[in-house]
Amino acid sequence: MNRLQLISAICFLLFHAAAYSQSISADSLRHANSIPDKHVYPEVKGYIALVVPVYTFSSEGNAFNGEHSFVIGNPWGINIWKSKRFGFSFEFTPFLKIDNKENKVSNVLFHPGILYRLGHEYTFIARAAYETSGRYGFTPIINKxxxxxPHNTFYVAALLPVRFGNNHEPSVTPGIQFGIGF
Incomplete structure (x- = not known):
């Protein structure tokens, strides 16, 4: 063992021992027990989900998901709650396109947004949308x-993505999302 490894090991052991050998006075215990159990913000939560676009409305042609190919997304996100009612969200969603010829990741969506708790376990989410396919837009969502x-939430969401750009006509594609928050 060289000198640097030896010094690093000694420092680690000293830090480890100091971190776990702190004493607690009776006065600090009395004070700790008198603090009410209060929710602290900001609060960071994560989630993972599956999203299924149901039907696409566009002047280029309307179509059910699954009519020519099936598309499913897998959102992964972080919600940062600034207060009981208001927060920010950052989400990435890879979309898989499945048809008779191939299965592939067809698009990745960056989906930042704002969160507003409506009460009774409902949340309104307004998201901006930036897709690797070149499309952009916004997505209003109602989440229940x-x-x-104590550690998780299981939810369903109705979403209404509106997209523009990349030499295509505007489109609206209602969808449904099922997920777990942690």
């Missing part, structure tokens, strides 16, 4: 928590 446990 179905099951809440």
């Amino acid at each position: 928590v179905l099951i809440r446990t």
Whole structure:
């Protein structure tokens, strides 16, 4: 063992021992027990989900998802709650396109937004949308928590993506999302 490794190991052991050997006075215990259990913000939560676009409305032609190919997305995100009602969200969603010829990642969506809790387990989410396909737009979402446990939430969301750009006509594609928050 060279000198640098030895010094690093000694420093680690000293830091480790100091970190876990702090004493607590009876006065600090009395004070800690008197603090009310209060929710602290900001609060950071994560989630993972599956999203299925249902039907696309466009002047270029309307279509059900699955009519020619099936598209499903897998959103991954972080919600940063600044208060009981208001927060920010950052989401990435890869979309898989499945048809008779091939299965591939067809698009990745960057989907930042704002969160507003409406009450009764409902949340309104307004997202900007930037797709690797060259499309952009916005997505209003209504989210409903179905099951809440001490560590997770299981939810369903109705979304209405509106997209523009990349030499295509504007489109609206209602969809449904199922997910778990943690």
